[in-house]
Amino acid sequence: AQSVAQPEDQVNVAEGNPLTVKCTYSVSGNPYLFWYVQYPNRGLQFLLKYITGDNLVKGSYGFEAEFNKSQTSFHLKKPSALVSDSALYFCAVRDMSRGYGQNFVFGPGTRLSVLP
């Protein structure tokens, strides 16, 4: 069964410093990986995805993620954090076990706090 782990409930980083939000996955077959962000009282917003190709994926708002097949990881990164990046971040993998349809398995989320 597909699963996603986000080992850190909370990540704190100072504004201007680089940030990393970690994600590891377990899938059968090829992994299709996604990152979403949720701001308070809002729905999830798509940041980026890895389907195939270059292991470094660039997305919205200056975020990028590095796919590492040997470590089964897909960590989210940003070179210089902003206070406005403070939010809840979800890693997700497409659930291939259900066949047709875009079903996803989501991680539990990591709360990022960027301190001024």
Added chain:
Amino acid sequence: NAGVTQTPKFQVLKTGQSMTLQCAQDMNHNSMYWYRQDPGMGLRLIYYSASEGTTDKGEVPNGYNVSRLNKREFSLRLESAAPSQTSVYFCASSEVAGGSSYNEQFFGPGTRLTVL
């Protein structure tokens, strides 16, 4: 485009009451989904509809029913609400083309439901 809209935004029910959560999307997407979000558990899929006229159970379908009214609308019904159904409910949609598309999902703003 409004994207994905949900009504109501907030609702308080007593145990045993019923209600329907409404969702509509104006992006002409084929697939629609209902998730619930609980602290520390990420998002869990309740039901999904791969295309108009079809619905299927997700990870946590018990106590819920759905209707894919047309391509735009996908409703979630609680027939007899229980305190365990206190949660935030999100509707999402995505485009699926040919069964092999890996597009992101677009989320509505959520419905915060409390069952007393």
